Amino acid sequence: MQERLRARVVRAGRPERILRVAGLDAHYDPKLRRSVGAAVLLSWPECVLEESALACRSTDFPYVPGLLSFREAPVLLAALALLRTRPDLLFVDGQGYAHPRRFGLACHVGLLAGIPAIGVAKSRLVGEFREPGAAAGAQSPLYDREEVVGAVVRTRAGTRPLFVSVGHGIALEAAVALVLAACRGYRLPEPTRLADHLSRAARR
DNA sequence: GCGACAG
DNA sequence: ATCTTGTCGC
Numbered sequence: 001m002q003e004r005l006r007a008r009v010v011r012a013g014r015p016e017r018i019l020r021v022a023g024l025d026a027h028y029d030p031k032l033r034r035s036v037g038a039a040v041l042l043s044w045p046e047c048v049l050e051e052s053a054l055a056c057r058s059t060d061f062p063y064v065p066g067l068l069s070f071r072e073a074p075v076l077l078a079a080l081a082l083l084r085t086r087p088d089l090l091f092v093d094g095q096g097y098a099h100p101r102r103f104g105l106a107c108h109v110g111l112l113a114g115i116p117a118i119g120v121a122k123s124r125l126v127g128e129f130r131e132p133g134a135a136a137g138a139q140s141p142l143y144d145r146e147e148v149v150g151a152v153v154r155t156r157a158g159t160r161p162l163f164v165s166v167g168h169g170i171a172l173e174a175a176v177a178l179v180l181a182a183c184r185g186y187r188l189p190e191p192t193r194l195a196d197h198l199s200r201a202a203r204r
Numbered sequence: 205g206c207g208a209c210a211g
Numbered sequence: 212a213t214c215t216t217g218t219c220g221c
Contacts, residue, residue: 028211028212035211035212063212065209072211094210104210125210163210 014174015088015116018044021182022087023191024076024109027199034058037075038199040191041083047182047190053082054202065125066100069108076109089170090117091182091191095125096167096175098142098150110168117167118175119150120192124163132161137180151176159187 021044026037034056041051055078061071076092096106096119104125110117127144129152136157142150142165150165153176164179166172182189188196 026211026212030213063211065211068210099210119210121210123210126208 013171014178015170018088018178020044020050020085020087021047021089021091021191022080022083023091023093023189023193023195024080025093025192025195025199026072026075027203028059028063028071029203032058033060035072035075036199036202037072037079038195038202039076039079039083040194040198041085041087042191042194044088045181047184049194051083051085052194052198053079054198055079055082056202068094069103069105072105073108073112076105077112080109080113087115089178090115090167091120091179091189091195092117092167093120093122093192093195095119095121095163096150096165097172098125098127098144098163098165100126102149104165104167106165106167116169118170118179119163119165119167120179120189121163121165122160122188134158136183139176148172153179155180155183155189156185156187162187 092106095104106119127142132138132140138154
């Protein structure tokens with residue numbers, strides 16, 4: 001019992017062994033009313049692309065702030081399922097815990113896939129914050145209703161910060177550290193950046 | 205009533 | 212998310 005509890009605490013802090021990570025992103029095509037989801041597999045901590053997969057689905061569910069999961073989770077999970085190797089961690093494009101009901105896209109995808117996940121959003125959904133420092137690596141807490149729901153992270157100087165939050169099976173501090181460790185001079189961490197490129201190119 | 209609002 | 216020209220900066 002004691003061992004089991006300890007194991008849960010450790011796993012909730014940070015995945016014990018990360019060998020591969022995956023980036024998930026989707027793009028919607030209003031003309032065809034369909035969305036393309038991309039999953040890229042990268043080695044860790046090198047972040048070298050090893051595999052990629054694409055999934056396509058017609059989407060009828062509209063975009064409603066707070067309900068993004070119902071629109072994007074299906075394609076992302078479909079793309080993820082196509083990867084031949086199972087990643088140890090997911091970088092999901094969107095909020096995780098930093099959500100009105102504390103359960104954004106990264107939470108849904110991570111839980112349903114049974115894989116630790118980090119929410120990496122390019123803009124804010126909820127919460128207030130003070131602008132983080134100008135240097136890369138600077139961060140400040142994101143508060144919503146007296147609670148820290150995420151972190152606003154400057155991944156690159158001269159660009160807008162990213163909104164990092166817990167998705168599944170990982171602590172916020174670890175999530176922020178992993179996001180910064182996955183950056184290679186660009187605003188977006190490699191997993192997210194490569195998944196974005198792939199889903200964008202596949203839409204054509 | 206008004207403004208905010210991941211992708 | 213998408214549409215869309217030029218433009219500022221490294």
